[in-house]
Amino acid sequence: MTQPRVRIAPSPTGNLHVGTARTALFNYIFAKKNSGKFILRIEDTDLERSQNSYEQNIYDSLKALGLSWDEGPGVDGKYGPYKQSERFDLYSKKAEELINNGHAYYCYCSQEELEQEKEIARQQKSDFIYNRKCLEISEEKKQQYINEGRKPTIRFKVPHKELTFNDLIRNEVKFDTSLTGDFVIMKSDNTPTYNFAVVIDDIGMDITHVIRGEDHISNTPKQILLYEALNCKVPEFAHVGMILATDKSKLSKRHGATAVSEFVEQGYLPEAFVNFMALLGWSPPDGEEIKSLDEIIKLFELDKISHAGAVFDKEKLNWINGLYIRSLPLEDITERCKKYLKNYDLSKYSDEKLKTIISELRERITILSEVTEAAACFFNDAITFSDEVKENALTGDHVKDVLKKFLELTEQLDFNNSEDIEEKFKEFRKSMKPLKPKFIMMPVRATLTGQLHGADLSSIIYILGKDNVVSRINKYLNTL
RNA sequence: GCCCCCUUCGUCUAGUGGCCUAGGACAUCUCCCUUUCACGGAGGAAACAGGGAUUCGAAUUCCCUAGGGGGUGCCA
Numbered sequence: 001m002t003q004p005r006v007r008i009a010p011s012p013t014g015n016l017h018v019g020t021a022r023t024a025l026f027n028y029i030f031a032k033k034n035s036g037k038f039i040l041r042i043e044d045t046d047l048e049r050s051q052n053s054y055e056q057n058i059y060d061s062l063k064a065l066g067l068s069w070d071e072g073p074g075v076d077g078k079y080g081p082y083k084q085s086e087r088f089d090l091y092s093k094k095a096e097e098l099i100n101n102g103h104a105y106y107c108y109c110s111q112e113e114l115e116q117e118k119e120i121a122r123q124q125k126s127d128f129i130y131n132r133k134c135l136e137i138s139e140e141k142k143q144q145y146i147n148e149g150r151k152p153t154i155r156f157k158v159p160h161k162e163l164t165f166n167d168l169i170r171n172e173v174k175f176d177t178s179l180t181g182d183f184v185i186m187k188s189d190n191t192p193t194y195n196f197a198v199v200i201d202d203i204g205m206d207i208t209h210v211i212r213g214e215d216h217i218s219n220t221p222k223q224i225l226l227y228e229a230l231n232c233k234v235p236e237f238a239h240v241g242m243i244l245a246t247d248k249s250k251l252s253k254r255h256g257a258t259a260v261s262e263f264v265e266q267g268y269l270p271e272a273f274v275n276f277m278a279l280l281g282w283s284p285p286d287g288e289e290i291k292s293l294d295e296i297i298k299l300f301e302l303d304k305i306s307h308a309g310a311v312f313d314k315e316k317l318n319w320i321n322g323l324y325i326r327s328l329p330l331e332d333i334t335e336r337c338k339k340y341l342k343n344y345d346l347s348k349y350s351d352e353k354l355k356t357i358i359s360e361l362r363e364r365i366t367i368l369s370e371v372t373e374a375a376a377c378f379f380n381d382a383i384t385f386s387d388e389v390k391e392n393a394l395t396g397d398h399v400k401d402v403l404k405k406f407l408e409l410t411e412q413l414d415f416n417n418s419e420d421i422e423e424k425f426k427e428f429r430k431s432m433k434p435l436k437p438k439f440i441m442m443p444v445r446a447t448l449t450g451q452l453h454g455a456d457l458s459s460i461i462y463i464l465g466k467d468n469v470v471s472r473i474n475k476y477l478n479t480l
Numbered sequence: 481g482c483c484c485c486c487u488u489c490g491u492c493u494a495g496u497g498g499c500c501u502a503g504g505a506c507a508u509c510u511c512c513c514u515u516u517c518a519c520g521g522a523g524g525a526a527a528c529a530g531g532g533a534u535u536c537g538a539a540u541u542c543c544c545u546a547g548g549g550g551g552u553g554c555c556a
Contacts (some may be wrong), residue, residue, distance in 0.1 A: 125481035187554040218551040441515040453517035
């Protein structure tokens with residue numbers, strides 16, 4: 001294959017959607033795998049709905065995921081500009097060209113007239129197909145419309161025929177183009193419609209493979225017709241299944257987070273997220289699901305992508321994310337956790353101890369933001385006890401005795417040596433026999449952390465240090 | 481309505497005519513590890529949408545039906 005050129009073409013009418021992100025991923029992988037180029041194009045022809053903040057979000061999210069583009073906004077190439085709003089001249093020029101060689105024509109029908117015809121079609125339960133009223137309009141009539149101040153659209157004259165294209169994922173797909181009406185390519189405000197702009201840009205940017213969501217299958221024949229009318233080489237098409245919500249419908253806002261940035265914000269690691277997205281519709285031939293982007297690129301085959309839509313399975317995402325949290329270098333994870341520990345006084349602990357804290361907590365969180373709550377007992381000195389904790393850990397005659405003896409033990413511990421703590425604590429438990437371990441550990445844990453569950457107790461003691469441990473125990477004893 | 485796409489455990493999927501008594505992963509259940517919660521380890525339950533046809537033989541090929549999704553815009 002000669003250097004393929006692929007693109008992701010989001011429109012900035014919302015934050016980067018996970019579906020778009022996955023399509024971007026597949027395009028990126030395909031480009032890297034075949035030493036091609038991955039291009040980003042912003043489709044902001046809908047000036048009403050496009051927003052700069054969304055555009056920025058698209059850039060940030062793509063970068064966060066590690067999907068950097070070879071050409072696009074901020075990375076100039078010879079095919080720019082890469083924002084459709086900066087390419088408007090081009091579209092009208094091409095549209096004119098189509099008019100001149102008979103492939104397109106001006107349409108003066110008003111929106112109201114069209115709406116009426118659509119209504120009739122609806123009532124007859126048939127498809128609305130534009131009736132070509134303006135195809136052969138008299139000069140007179142035309143002049144009349146112009147005098148009325150009507151602004152025309154430009155419609156593409158759809159050639160009627162059987163059209164077949166070979167989808168790289170689905171193989172042969174057939175359409176009867178007589179069923180599609182002459183669609184608008186230039187709106188009356190002289191901006192291009194989606195179907196026209198994509199084709200002009202994909203041609204202009206030498207796009208060789210169009211890899212996109214299956215919601216675009218029915219646009220494909222229209223686009224192919226345009227390529228043919230323009231006398232340009234039709235690219236290869238590959239339509240990937242969509243990402244679905246748990247109820248199998250299109251994943252949307254009402255299902256919760258849909259933007260990549262929301263997931264990143266919550267503490268999903270970009271590496272894990274990418275890994276997860278790749279698994280939606282694709283599976284590694286060796287069955288080993290946890291893979292870096294580089295490994296995925298090596299094994300990826302476009303025609304192995306599944307045809308069907310895939311439910312966004314958050315449980316699995318959580319599992320993968322937890323796995324990455326536990327397996328990435330501790331320094332790295334510690335650094336990334338800091339964002340979620342902003343409200344705590346981190347200077348309370350040395351860097352080493354902070355790492356120890358994270359090494360304990362990373363075992364039991366699935367997303368980074370959970371570290372805030374999990375770390376609370378190390379930073380908040382005021383420990384409170386819920387009824388549940390009181391009932392399950394701090395009730396019984398043994399409690400006071402255990403805590404007092406534990407206090408004595410703290411005098412013998414080397415608080416700079418976690419192993420020493422672990423060792424002596426073990427002996428302490430033995431010395432308290434026949435009292436069951438549970439009745440020793442739970443009062444200490446509860447007093448120290450206010451929790452029933454959590455990190456390894458001797459680690460907690462080591463992390464807190466002597467002063468904290470002693471004061472917390474005393475504080476509680478004084479309330480008895 | 482019409483057009484197009486899709487259909488294997490709850491979920492993501494492997495499977496391209498015999499290797500399938502359908503494999504893996506997540507979730508779930510049981511057990512082990514263990515002072516708790518996790519982590520980790522072992523094991524279990526769980527699916528070829530339905531019906532025809534082709535074939536010695538079908539999850540795999542063809543047809544029909546059903547279900548789901550998408551499109552049917554001067555949105556992208």
